Amino acid sequence: MKVATFNVNGIRARLDSISELMQMEAPDVLCLQEIKCENDLFPYDFFKDYQCYVNGQKAYNGVSICSRKEGVPVVVLEEVESRTLGLVLGDTLIVNVYAPHGDLRGSPRFFQKIQWYKAFSKRMEELLRRYPKVLIVGDFNIALKDNDVWDPILLKDTVGTFPEEREALKALLSVGFVDVFRAIYPEKVQFTWWDYRQGRMWKNQGMRIDYVFSSETLMPSIEDVYVVEEIRKRRNPKPSDHAPVVCVVK
Amino acid sequence: MKVATFNVNGIRARLDSISELMQMEAPDVLCLQEIKCENDLFPYDFFKDYQCYVNGQKAYNGVSICSRKEGVPVVVLEEVESRTLGLVLGDTLIVNVYAPHGDLRGSPRFFQKIQWYKAFSKRMEELLRRYPKVLIVGDFNIALKDNDVWDPILLKDTVGTFPEEREALKALLSVGFVDVFRAIYPEKVQFTWWDYRQGRMWKNQGMRIDYVFSSETLMPSIEDVYVVEEIRKRRNPKPSDHAPVVCVVK
DNA sequence: GGAATAGGAG
DNA sequence: CTCCTATTCC
Numbered sequence: 001m002k003v004a005t006f007n008v009n010g011i012r013a014r015l016d017s018i019s020e021l022m023q024m025e026a027p028d029v030l031c032l033q034e035i036k037c038e039n040d041l042f043p044y045d046f047f048k049d050y051q052c053y054v055n056g057q058k059a060y061n062g063v064s065i066c067s068r069k070e071g072v073p074v075v076v077l078e079e080v081e082s083r084t085l086g087l088v089l090g091d092t093l094i095v096n097v098y099a100p101h102g103d104l105r106g107s108p109r110f111f112q113k114i115q116w117y118k119a120f121s122k123r124m125e126e127l128l129r130r131y132p133k134v135l136i137v138g139d140f141n142i143a144l145k146d147n148d149v150w151d152p153i154l155l156k157d158t159v160g161t162f163p164e165e166r167e168a169l170k171a172l173l174s175v176g177f178v179d180v181f182r183a184i185y186p187e188k189v190q191f192t193w194w195d196y197r198q199g200r201m202w203k204n205q206g207m208r209i210d211y212v213f214s215s216e217t218l219m220p221s222i223e224d225v226y227v228v229e230e231i232r233k234r235r236n237p238k239p240s241d242h243a244p245v246v247c248v249v250k
Numbered sequence: 251m252k253v254a255t256f257n258v259n260g261i262r263a264r265l266d267s268i269s270e271l272m273q274m275e276a277p278d279v280l281c282l283q284e285i286k287c288e289n290d291l292f293p294y295d296f297f298k299d300y301q302c303y304v305n306g307q308k309a310y311n312g313v314s315i316c317s318r319k320e321g322v323p324v325v326v327l328e329e330v331e332s333r334t335l336g337l338v339l340g341d342t343l344i345v346n347v348y349a350p351h352g353d354l355r356g357s358p359r360f361f362q363k364i365q366w367y368k369a370f371s372k373r374m375e376e377l378l379r380r381y382p383k384v385l386i387v388g389d390f391n392i393a394l395k396d397n398d399v400w401d402p403i404l405l406k407d408t409v410g411t412f413p414e415e416r417e418a419l420k421a422l423l424s425v426g427f428v429d430v431f432r433a434i435y436p437e438k439v440q441f442t443w444w445d446y447r448q449g450r451m452w453k454n455q456g457m458r459i460d461y462v463f464s465s466e467t468l469m470p471s472i473e474d475v476y477v478v479e480e481i482r483k484r485r486n487p488k489p490s491d492h493a494p495v496v497c498v499v500k
Numbered sequence: 501g502g503a504a505t506a507g508g509a510g
Numbered sequence: 511c512t513c514c515t516a517t518t519c520c
Contacts, residue, residue: 012503012504013504014503037504058504059504060520159520195520197501262513263513286514309513310509351509445510446512447512448511451511491511
């Protein structure tokens with residue numbers, strides 16, 4: 001089973017990129033973040049061979065899971081912003097996440113981000129007891145370690161690198177999850193997000209903030225994980241500021 | 251000499267259509283209306299083989315003349331809205347016009363439209379004495395006769411068909427100009443503008459409001475005039491609500 | 501820098 | 511219906 005995650009930054013503006021991803025990778029499950037539309041504006045017709053499960057929101061946030069096989073949707077969190085969506089496929093729970101951006105330390109949004117991580121970690125601990133195999137994918141808006149950002153000095157204490165944020169993300173992992181990419185490639189420097197500004201997109205000055213987290217129970221089934229950079233590198237008319245991440249599960 | 255006129259409804263959103271027009275017609279002079287940008291946002295680089303003369307405005311209106319040969323720009327009217335631009339090429343004066351829309355009879359904008367026509371007609375009378383040959387092109391926002399609208403009954407006393415508007419446009423012609431299209435094709439029903447709404451664009455339910463007016467002195471040199479409908483008919487991703495009109499002058 | 505909104509204009 | 515301007519968010 002191939003699971004892809006992609007922060008599209010507006011699904012209606014990104015159908016070309018999604019098309020390309022589907023052609024290249026033919027994922028069985030496609031988890032999208034920041035679709036930025038309400039459920040009834042979701043382009044269901046575009047995903048012909050997929051069942052679409054959507055937790056949409058007007059203008060901001062919004063996540064969806066498109067799956068070749070039918071699944072059972074799961075409410076992950078009671079939330080005001082549409083940031084999470086779960087889907088049970090066989091004995092596996094897939095959780096699609098768009099974590100809060102958070103802003104700088106001291107801001108209300110920073111505090112909310114930390115709180116959100118606490119609630120989410122607690123809930124995942126709970127779900128881990130209920131479902132034997134769990135895969136969490138999505139945009140976590142935190143770079144775990146210094147080798148997950150293009151310039152750790154320049155980006156020290158900026159959004160996504162604050163120690164408090166890193167602790168919050170580690171706390172999630174400590175519940176029983178593994179950062180699949182880092183487990184397979186301990187030293188690899190690879191990014192999944194680039195700032196549109198200052199040409200950072202084209203200079204590969206990015207951060208790794210999109211992840212696939214596998215429950216320890218599912219780890220033996222993980223075959224590979226990789227970032228699909230072609231869509232951005234080919235200077236697609238207008239690319240997302242994120243690249244898709246694909247995980248291959250036995 | 252080939253002169254094209256095209257209300258682009260936003261030049262930045264219409265570069266594809268303009269490209270297509272230049273490939274198809276290779277006009278010597280290209281008069282654009284509703285460019286909707288200030289002079290410094292005009293895409294000068296796009297018009298490689300042309301000299302560009304621009305009377306721009308932010309958000310609304312704005313006209314430009316692009317000419318293969320250098321010309322001498324002429325201020326047609328002292329104006330607050332950028333609606334006119336003249337260019338002298340050899341012994342011919344080309345005047346590019348975006349007449350006011352006008353709204354319904356009784357509105358302030360209706361009155362302004364009639365006033366604008368009075369001032370413009372007077373000025374053209376003046377310019378006609380100064381320049382032996384004059385060509386006025388552009389969007390006049392008035393359909394001269396009933397056979398210039400798709401449904402004269404339905405559109406009776408709506409914007410562009412009011413008797414006062416038609417009189418104002420006839421008054422301009424009476425100064426010494428000829429509606430070239432109607433002179434060559436007395437009975438032809440052909441439109442240059444279609445409402446985006448109610449699918450009128452695709453049902454060819456339009457009006458002829460874009461014209462080429464030739465001074466009587468220049469009429470013997472006029473070879474043909476035609477509407478370039480292909481760009482709209484091919485359902486170009488997003489077409490302008492106007493079609494270009496091309497005039498061939500000896 | 502780019503997507504999405506609301507509001508105004510045609 | 512589609513453009514442009516603001517604005518907000520990332």
